[in-house]
Amino acid sequence: MPNASPKLINYVFLFVFLLIVSTQHIHAQSGKNDPHRCLTLLNNGTWSSSVPGGSRRWEPKDCRMVEHTADSLHECLNDRKVVFIGDSTIRQLFWAATKQVARRESETRIKRLLQSNGKHHDISFRADNVQLEFVWDPWLNSTVLHGVLKNFHALPTPLYVEGIAGMDELSPVLVILGAPGLWAARYGGDDYMNLFKRAVTGVVPYLSPSLDNNISQAMKTTQGSGDIPNRIFLAPVGIPNYSNLAPNRSKSITPERIKAMNNYLSEVFSNNLTYVPWVYNQIPTSSKWDFDIDGLHVSDDMAALKLNIVFNALCNSAASARSRSFKGTCCVVPLQGYSPVIVGLLLGVSAGFGSAGARHNLEVGGNPEIVKSVETLRNILVTFMWCWYADGTSYLIKAERHYEQEVFVAACLIWLVVSVLSLRKATHQTDGSSSSKRDLRYYRGPGYISRSQSNEIKGLMQGIILLYHYHHASQALWVYKIIRLFISGYLYISGYAHTLYLLKTNDFSLNRVIEILFRLNFLSVFLPYMMRTTYTSYYFAPVITFWYLVLYAMLRFFKSYNRDLRWLLLKIAVTARLTNLLILTPGILEAVTRFVHAIFFISIDVEEMRFRLRLDRYITFIGIIVAALTHRASIRREPTFLQLGWVGAALTLRFTYWLAIVCVGSSLTFFYVTQTYLQEKQTYNQIHPFISWIPILCFIVLRNSHRILRDRYLLLPNLLGRISLETYVLQYHIWLGGDATANLFVGYWEGR
Template sequence: MQRPTIPMPSSSNRETNVVERIFQALLAVVVFGVVYRYCWQDISDPYKCGALLNKGQWLDPGPRWSSRTPFQNWQPPGCIMHEYKKEDIQECFGKRRIVFIGDSTTRQVFWAVAKKMDQARAEGEITEMLDMDEKHHDLDFTSAGVTVQFIWDPFLNSTGLKRELKDFRPDSQLHSNEADESAGLILLGAPGLWYARHGQQNLQKDFRDSIETVIPFMDHAIQGNTRLPAARPFPFREYSPNFLLLAPVQVPWYESLSPSRAETMTPEKIDQMNDYLQQVSAHSSADVIWSYTLMTHVGRSQYEESGIHVVDNVAHRKADVLLNLRCNADAASKGYPFDRTCCSNYKQPGTAQWVILLGGMLILPTLPFLRRQHLLRLNRFLPSPSVLSALVVSGLVVSYCFYADRTQIFEKEQKQFRQREVIVAYLEVAVAGLLSIRECKSLKTNYKTAPKVKDHGFLTRDQSDEWKGWMQLVLLIYHYTHGSNILWIYQIVRLLVASYLFMTGFGHTLYFLRREDYSLRRVATVLVRLNLLSCMLPYMMRTDVVFYYFAPLVSFWFLVIYCTLKIGHTRNSNLHYLFGKIVLSALLTTAFTMIPGILELGSFFLRLTCAISWNVGEIRFRIFLDMYIVYIGMFFAALHYRATRLHSGAATPKRLIDHILKLINTYHRAFKTLTIIASLALLPGFWALTRRSPDKEDYNWWQPFISFIPILSFITLRNSHRLLRNYHSTIFASLGRYSLEICILQYHIWLAGDSTGILRLGLWSRWTETAILTPVFLWVSWRMADATQVLTSWIVDGDRAPTQSLSRGDFAASKESPPILPNVRDGESTPSKDLRFEPGDSRMGRLVGWVIRTARSDLRYRLGLILTVLWLGNVSYS
């Protein structure tokens, strides 16, 4: 008797299991890290107010990082600090006053706020003040209804100070009748420098007396003080209360002091005064902004020549710390992007978010277990195990996005461009891509070469996946390192986005010309695949579809391609007719996008009927940037398809363009040589041309008309030799197959604050945490791509959906056809055989069974049901 053979797992399966376990271990490290930090380290400062008040570091410390403008990026630990502008200040304070009381170091912060309101007028008044030698006077500055006042009081003993403290009400936001008397924000500058410079033997006692005069007005914990809130400083409220804050004594740069100042302003005096302030703040709830001291701790370059006053950038960041402490409490109510996470709390989950969280993290994960245990009578209503697993993955991924980017569980950090880090990252990516170069598996014999010589062909699937993969990595590094501020990097990235859209036009056009499949099933497959994730996230993340701009942008262009080729598709073999349709489509799309009022009318209609509010300006900007590259891809695909048919004998030349293509095929070597020479000449010429653009706005105007030059040149060079066509980078190709999920999920689980910052664990160095979070992010994207493929097939094909994963063939943007299932009419499928009614079924059970059976059997009904659910979600969510 022959022994049964035990099937052994293949090497590829073993490798996949090992990789899966590594990713799961990294995810466990992430979960443990955030739980440890959140439950132990952050319990005393959940809203990052203490971090903003007491800590921080420069991300651009000095000229060696940014020779032109250092000290612009101050980073409190674990949160994103917002740079306040005129509109933000006006929105925060309304008609309220901002009062600064102290010496010239406090006056610098006053002028920094005034410059944020109106820089030109503020600089003019500074010049006038210096010319008139009125430095020791009170100052008023009013702009946009907000009044900023400075009271000259270097010893904190003036009548102006007493008046402000008498009228100050921390909770006057709640009592409108006191709003005109109390200032919205008061910053007191500790009088240490003047006591050190002009004080006598009792200067330390005089300093303590002046501080003790104001502490009762700052101490939230004083018993029986009915004017002050009993809560600790900076409690989360829907709106911020009025704040009274104290700046520590400015530590001078002693080596730059004049001889007379250096004799009196000694380190011993300044240190004793700040030590006393530390004792006061430790034994009361008075709030001292110790981060001001850390801002000047690095070295000489933060100071002006006097050694006392700081440079303008440092003064502006002092003002931003102050404004973030006062104005960020209700930042979450302003909508996305959530880029003000210092001294701020996120909004509590709404109904839609709680439904997704409970469903994604509790209900869906338990259904597979209950199904296996046969504990549910509703098993017959559940989808197949693979679809149910895909639903579980989708729910967990969306919930992960919420907890990463809509809570304080993960830390957030501001971006900072460092050219060295960008170059190192790109070199690492290039080395990884080169080391993973392998021969393509699915080779075919070329008709022009010997039978033994194999050629993969022109712009095949492996090559396009590789292209998408390395472009996606370039985009990730661009976003992570804040390369958008560098013009030449921005220009390259804009070309990469145009390349994606070129492939969209090329791939879909080639598919339609080859398959002539203009069915509802094809349209639904592409649109569901592209938009499934970007339609789920807005309900959870309080964003909108336009925020994930790439998916709706590609969807728009797919519909343009479909309508262009669908109309009169029986004559698409006539290139003159086809090119005429493409040109007409380009003219209509340009008119639709650029004529004022058309997009606005569509947006008004969507807002009125579907409660959808989109940024029309953003839509117009995104479409215009790559207005014509999709049509270049369509032209290219039509020429390539026609040339292939002519050469294979499947078509005969009828028109002039056919004869030209036939001639090119006959003398293909000479034509290839000319195109390679032209490409090698055009690429440096294009680069020299774009370097003449002075800014982004100028380049954006040229982008739609010139982006095809480097793209076609790259395609020509990439396919110029058989070896280049037959080999590809497997790492880049693997990433390219789920680049859509990478593009969308990066906003929330790799970047932070809706891509305005980066995500951190808050436990190790930035690069250590990047090495942990990046593989987790890519793994989650890969699993989400698998799930999206399965769910797309389930939605489109109903019960006929295949049970295996479809991530190896992203047919949404491929030239190949999705799985063809015979003997089924468009829009229909075979009803489920396991959904039967039992005698004990109630009317509700029969109704549910009928709805599920109908949804499973008709694609049009499924799409209508999905659109109805989205409409109800929009209406209820708004």
């Protein structure tokens, strides 16, 4: 990894240490009331409209819920029973559950059952290993209800059976009760509140603070075992859409009565208990979409969402223990251990080692190269530990990403302005060539684009890519098209730089190849072992590695022909054709990935790799061709047509002027056509490989179109460009969370 100032590294370590202290303080404070973030799931949330298609998504505060599939629910509810008890609003949840747990072959049975069941009858449904039961009991006073509550226990059924013998019936894994408020308001007359209190009093002994403590303790006990504690929920009195209620209902079901009954529930059941989903009354907001035509029942989508909330409370902890890739963070037991202490001690030792005095003594008393190696190892260890702490634990809050165009554009503009303010004058380097002033006029640095320029361009692009991922700007097609050009631009620069190096030095040594492959793949190979991800999760590293190997193999074989431009161009054409067949022909890439897995034990998602390689299957060869032309010109001490601004001839100045106009016009035409006429992502992806070189070459030509532009570079992007690959990989666990699907927050402001 590129070297950095020891003082700068110490500041970074101090910043990380303060973050750890802050997160531990917040975690300790929030852990007193909501250690598993169940309360936030059941009590606080908001709607987000920033999803594809303009549809809404419900998001709990400070945690992430997921939409459980039929397979995940069968794994969670394996051989367990779910009981719904209440009126028709609870029956809606029962029907939503049948649809969620039933596989395709059960849909016909659901329709038949829906048509045959009576209006006020109990219903039973079984899908494979999951038993669903609905008990019609709008007043919560049936013998069936009290039998279920009597046998309910927070411990998972196997543990409960082992501890308590002779039970007549096992405890259900999930019980959902409906507070009888709508029936009390509709049929109770002036005595509605007494009827409501009487019904609630009947279930109060079974919903006590001790039950909540037992559930919390059971979650800790069963962490990592695959078992889940049994849960019970009492749905509050639903708030109807009063404007759509029938006249005979609107007279008795009034806002005052509903509010009075829910206020009574909030007095009886403290909000600190995790079995009253008060959030149910926050979810419906629009009468057009959220309620049925009668105004009393919610829509099917709202019923499914309500059910999914309790499924998240029930199943998330076990699902998180089974798989690190599970994205839910609500109602999840955090990992226990001494990770904060370990990371803190490591940071302290690192800062001590990095201090000026300690570093100087070690260099004087030992080998400076050993000191540098130890520093590098230290930096790597701290980086890995911070990745694990930030994304592998629950100390930092993982929140859903939202795309807000104004905020994203403003952030990009700020980045560009700050970058321009870091303008510096470059020092001329000849890379071993003659250092005379005459030579400098013709050949500056590695070809027509210097190292400072290439790092600057990569850094500019990487800064916007980081903002692109953080602000979830992939939701906007116009931004996606620009980012695709950035990825192609990086591959172009990589292909150009590696080709120019090999042509100039003829260094095809194994040591050089190992050095390059190690740099490209170190993080993306080791992080999967610690973070339980895959190699192709960090797709850019395998993509850039693939193109380097293709480039190296092409120049290595028959390398004597590299001196002749005509033969080299023929090799490029043949290699491009063979690589195209390798990428697009089914079966070939699969065989290659199986070979890689057998030799290096690296798992590769073939379809993901094929998609990524197909998008940029020609741009690397454009970089190779330009590098070959630049190398040929440098050998002959001639300025290439891309290295503009040759001082002296009026003809050259005129050529410079017209070429700049062509580049500006070509770029404007490119963006106008792609942004106006290519309105489907799939269509753009099909055309992108053939046209991406146009704005890339135009930009680099314009970047070198005048001596003032060539002699200056942007320092801040240049520094970022030196570690652009590392920042791209590390953003998955440091800049973002949940494998780049969420934003990370310390929680100091959100949790207050």
